[in-house]
Amino acid sequence: MDISQKKRTLLKVIVLGDSGVGKTSLMNQYVYRKFSQHYKATIGADFVTKELQLDDKLVTLQIWDTAGQERFNSLGAAFYRGADCCVLVYDVNTKKTFDTLNNWHDEFIKQADLNDDEAFPFVLLGNKVDVDGGNSRRVTEKKAREWCASRGNLPYFETSAKEGYNVEEAFLYVAKITSENE
Ligand code: GDP
Ligand code: MG
16 A cells, blocks of 8 residues: 555544653654753653554554653643544652552543543553563562553553663554544
8 A cells, every 4th residue: 555545644642650760761762762861850842743554544653751741630621622533651669659540540540531431542561671680679570460451451561661671562562443433
């Protein structure tokens, strides 16, 4: 098929989770294949885009980051409006970032004004699995999967933005499940 005849789809993906879990790093790794140790609270842009080809579809992922405003109710309605997928991120080495997942999940459902909460695609990422060879881990994969099961069987990926581990796979999965709904 001629590429110009392919269906083009724009998908809005929102990345949520506590400050410091690696949201910006995951996006930078996925889109630019870059990682920085230096902590920057904001990237100064609302979203980054990545184009990919899925079978007969051309998909543009528009990935929205929080610019250091990771407090509940601090993200405006425009941030959530028209979202096609929500990626929740926690840090496997910090229990608190796992405990707040309920709040992020609830907050998204409330703010995004979804037609059907249960059918909406959420994906959970457990990031920073590289740290200390896994020795400083505070949340087991089993616990994370139990949480996913309790929230309607959300898909789960363990990632390292630093090493690029599973990042491409996770976002490819996001693109696939999200474009199926279009
Ligand atoms: P955000 O606040 O959720 O956007 O988190 P950032 O992407 O700014 O990352 C916070 C800090 O964690 C930065 O110093 C990153 O370099 C670091 N970081 C992010 N992802 C990883 C990872 O997978 N492994 C390690 N070791 N550090 C990471
Ligand atoms: Mg950030």
